[in-house]
Amino acid sequence: DLASGRDLVFRNPVFQPANLAALNAWFSGGIEWNGLTPGHTPFTCAPVFAGVRETPEGPVLRIYEFDRIVEATWQVDLFLPADSATLYAHGRIVNPSDEMRLAYWWTNVAAPMSEGTRVLSPADYSIEHIWPGNHLGRCDFPLADWDKSYPDNWENATSVFFRAPGVPRRFIASVDKGGYGLMQTSTPEMQGRKFFYFGSAAGGQNWMDYLARPGEGMYLEIQSGIAATQNQRFELAAGEELEWTEAYAPVQLEAGRAHEADFRAATAHAADALDGLVPADELRRIDTFLREQARRPLDVRHSVGERWGERQEKLLGRGLAEGLDFGVEGPDEVWDELARDGVISPANLATVPSGVVVSKAWIDRLEASVATQGATWLSELILATAALDRNDRASAKQHAAKSLALKP
Numbered sequence: 001d002l003a004s005g006r007d008l009v010f011r012n013p014v015f016q017p018a019n020l021a022a023l024n025a026w027f028s029g030g031i032e033w034n035g036l037t038p039g040h041t042p043f044t045c046a047p048v049f050a051g052v053r054e055t056p057e058g059p060v061l062r063i064y065e066f067d068r069i070v071e072a073t074w075q076v077d078l079f080l081p082a083d084s085a086t087l088y089a090h091g092r093i094v095n096p097s098d099e100m101r102l103a104y105w106w107t108n109v110a111a112p113m114s115e116g117t118r119v120l121s122p123a124d125y126s127i128e129h130i131w132p133g134n135h136l137g138r139c140d141f142p143l144a145d146w147d148k149s150y151p152d153n154w155e156n157a158t159s160v161f162f163r164a165p166g167v168p169r170r171f172i173a174s175v176d177k178g179g180y181g182l183m184q185t186s187t188p189e190m191q192g193r194k195f196f197y198f199g200s201a202a203g204g205q206n207w208m209d210y211l212a213r214p215g216e217g218m219y220l221e222i223q224s225g226i227a228a229t230q231n232q233r234f235e236l237a238a239g240e241e242l243e244w245t246e247a248y249a250p251v252q253l254e255a256g257r258a259h260e261a262d263f264r265a266a267t268a269h270a271a272d273a274l275d276g277l278v279p280a281d282e283l284r285r286i287d288t289f290l291r292e293q294a295r296r297p298l299d300v301r302h303s304v305g306e307r308w309g310e311r312q313e314k315l316l317g318r319g320l321a322e323g324l325d326f327g328v329e330g331p332d333e334v335w336d337e338l339a340r341d342g343v344i345s346p347a348n349l350a351t352v353p354s355g356v357v358v359s360k361a362w363i364d365r366l367e368a369s370v371a372t373q374g375a376t377w378l379s380e381l382i383l384a385t386a387a388l389d390r391n392d393r394a395s396a397k398q399h400a401a402k403s404l405a406l407k408p
Helices: 202-211 263-277 280-294 308-316 334-340 360-373 377-389 393-406
Strands: 031-034 049-055 058-067 072-079 087-094 101-103 106-112 118-120 125-130 135-139 158-163 171-175 180-186 192-197 219-225 234-236 241-252 300-303
Touching (some): 171 192, 171 263, 180 219, 180 263, 241 263, 308 360, 377 393
Antiparallel strands (some): 031 106, 058 072, 101 234, 106 219, 118 171, 125 158, 158 192, 171 180, 192 219
């Protein structure tokens, strides 16, 4: 926040990846845009495509990739209007396949944490982890005898999903004891709001110290998602696109009203502040503008991601998402040959590929290659991997044995 000189998100003083998330490579701090498989994104520590598009209203920074598990694309277009303290993030997911896909999306914001920090979000009730069993269940929120909106009141790590299905505008804010902090809102596509905290007990505090430096790792997460909780995914029909826009703004609430004992009164005060910071009409206007820009190409690309998007385009014989360039230079690997003509060269039969795909589209192409070229140790190894992914252990064992028998 340039006006106050304070960080709105937790800025980790170190880069400390830990054994968390899909690839056991995750670090705390900043904002995570998590998709399209449940949990922390596999792209947390991976290079992705990024570039800038110049627009009549100012530059848009775009990050995007192709998810080869879900076989869909995701992108986030970031826009900060001139002379504005509100950052807009426009999300877009495209399913380019001919079949329905199940997808997932949650944005996780690491917010600075200090004594007296409170999280405000409209809530008729909450959904929380319930023991024994650690299953999600409906809970009363707020409670008369325990204020669950203060993360420090939670001894153990916790997730609190705020549920207010009929509320006119969804938002979540983290404010310190002086009423200052970060507020997030979005267009209606984002149904879920949640906060996460490691807990005030020694275990949670040690986690935060480990992920940063001792005494410098305090943070909580305020989150928003397409579904109501993180145990749910949503359907994307064949060819369907899903879009939404988030807005992030610094907020200064009246300290006394932000920390009223009546949680709903405090949340109503935050809702009034939201209407002044990010008027609903302005959010709709920006959303319309960013939907138009989302389909237009970058003017300059500053980084590239993996080659799977380009390969998927070759496999399908069409582009994946309007406006997104997945071109990456590199030598032909087995997947490029399969996508192009289905013939695996002797050079690629002499090495194990650097990655794998097991979707129906790729396995169909591989089986067509086997019908033309004959079985090879590599084709059988890939078929074994795909069978294991389907939990067909008998077929996996048969293909693995054949692969070993064919290996030169």
